[in-house]
Amino acid sequence: MRRSTVLKINSLLLIGLFMVTTGFQCKLASPKEQALLKPVELAWWGTFDNPEDLNDLIGDYSAIHPNIRITYRKLREEEFEQALLDALAEDRGPDIVSVTNVDLDKWLSKLAPLPDSTELAYQYTKTSLGLKEETVVEVRKNASLTPAQLHEQFLDVVYGDVVRGGEIYGLPLTVDTLVMFYNRDLFNNAGLPLPPTTWSELQGDVTRLTFQNREGELVQSGAALGTMSNVEAGTDILALLMLQNGARMTVGGQVLFHQLPAGADRTYNPGPEAIRFYTDFANPTKEVYTWNDSFPNSVDAFIQAxxxxxxxxxxxxxxxxxxxxxxxxxxxxxxxxxxxRPAVNIARYPVHAVMRKTAHVNEAWDFLQFAAKRDEVKKYLDRTKRLTAVRSLVGDQTGDDELRVFAEQLLTSVSWYHGKNAAAMESAFSDLITSVLKDNIPPADAAELAAQKIQQTF
Known part of the structure; x- marks a missing residue:
């Protein structure tokens, strides 16, 4: 009898030791935990990042949520829109998309706003009985970022671009600002030791940097300004001139850059005057004439000196x-x-958003909030050498010689277009410039017509 009892006790001890050493958990996962631990596939589409740019973000998130697999697909800009529309029509679209800040409103009806909270299962290990590490599952409900917190943590430009009706529709990791590139050799040859810091200085420098041949054809340009078809970022340059000059681009969904601002000098309309300033550089009758449609794309022309x-x-x-x-x-x-006048700069950048049709809004938004945390953003920026969207990292980047100029403009950067068709807006600006240069339409009339076209996209 005693021998039988001893055998039973030893057997129970062996079973208990087996349960501990093999990691067997006595407590089974609850139904909620089981549901949150099911495998999830998140598809992410974009045109900006390369897959390797996102390795750290995805890897770090997968380490704490091994059941969630995220795959990123990079598409060409020219194919992105049609591919996304086709996929949505067939209910096979991505869960996450990356679009430019000026295009966000185009897709707004197809995006899911950030929910008040996300709820996920977290897996971690702890030592049980000092003998074996045990996998523990814990369900956590995390409050989401609020618009007020977003305004506090991100650049000012971000809030205006991603918050609609008190809800957040996307988060950026990076913000890019428009800068000036100048050829030091051409400046040296013209006896110009320093680049211009004001537009009036630029006008003076252009006259010394521009050369024509005997036939009056431009052979060297001082600045790629005045046209749209061959000027990279031409729309943003013109919008920047208007903003710096005091034009109100849009207010409450109304396009106003053609109108005289309230309280302004009635003899000077800042929007049309910015157009006049810009087109003078492509007007052969002006002293600052320096650029025309005969040049290649401005970036390629710059490479060719x-x-x-x-x-x-x-x-x-x-x-x-x-x-x-x-x-x-x-x-x-x-x-x-x-x-x-106060400094004004202009920004363009990708915004990462969650599609309304996804079955995984909870997981997709949890990942984007994780990716937008300071430490994760820093890893992304260190890998890609891009500019931060997070305010607390601006100081780090102003100390980086390679990024300093861009970073110093981040806090004064703005954007302006919040309609639903950025391509149509850019086309309207292109038509505006063409009508002034080719058809001799007064800038004020051209601005009014362009504003009417752009208003139709709101």
Whole structure:
């Protein structure tokens, strides 16, 4: 009898030891935990990032949520819209998309706003009885980022671009600002030791950097300004001039850049005057004539040393670096400002959003909020050499020689278009410039017509 009892006790001890050493958990996962631990596949589409750019973000998130698998697909810009529309029509679209800040409203009806909270299962290990690490499942309900917190943590420009009706529709990791690139050799040859810091200085420099042949044809341009078809970021340059000059671009969904602002000098309309300033650089009758449609794309012309000044973003710097082959002596500086006025800069950047049709709004938004945390954003920026959307990282980047100029403009950056068709807006600006240059339409009339076209997209 005693021998039988001892055997039973030993058997129970062996079973208990087996349960501990094999990681067997006595407590089974609850139905909610089981549901939240089911495998989830999140598809992410974009045109901006390469897959390797996102490895850290995805890897870090998968480490705490191993049941969630995220795959990123990069599409060409020209194919993105149609591919997304086709996928949505067939109910096979992505869960997450990345679109530019000026395109967010185009997709707004197809996006899911950030919910008040997300609820996910977290898996971690703890030592049980000092013998074996045990996997523990814990369900956590996390309050989501609020618009007020977003305004506090991100650049000012972000709030106006992603918050609609008190709800957040997307989050960025990076914000890019328009800068000026200048060819040091061409400036040296013209006896110009420093780049212009104001638009009036730029006008003076252009006259010394522009050369024509005997037939009156431009052979070297001082600055790629005045047209739209071959000026990279031409729409943003013109919008920046209007904003710096005091034009109100839109107010309450109304396009107003053609109108005289309240309380302004009635003899000076800032929107049309900015158009006049811009088109003068492509007007052969003006002293600052320096650019026309005969030049290639402004970035390519800059690489070929056919133009001394161009404007672009950090992505254009990366393009120039890849193609300079040690032959292009250039510098990046801040865009010119209007003397005596507060600095105004313009931003373009990708916003990451969740599709309304996804079955995984909870998981997709939880991931995007995780990716937008300071430490994760820093890993992304260190890998990609891009500019931060998070305010607390601006100081770090102003100390980086490669990014300093861009970073110093972040806090004064703005954007303006919140209609539903950015391509139509850009087409209206292009038609505006063509009508002034080719058809001699007064800038005020051209601005009014462009505003009417753009209003139709709101």
């Amino acid at each position: 056919k133009v001394a000044i161009i404007f672009g973003y950090n992505q254009h710097r990366q393009y120039l670096e890849a193609r300079r082959q040690g032959k292009l002596n250039y510098e990046v500086v801040a865009v010119p400002q209007i003397e005596g």
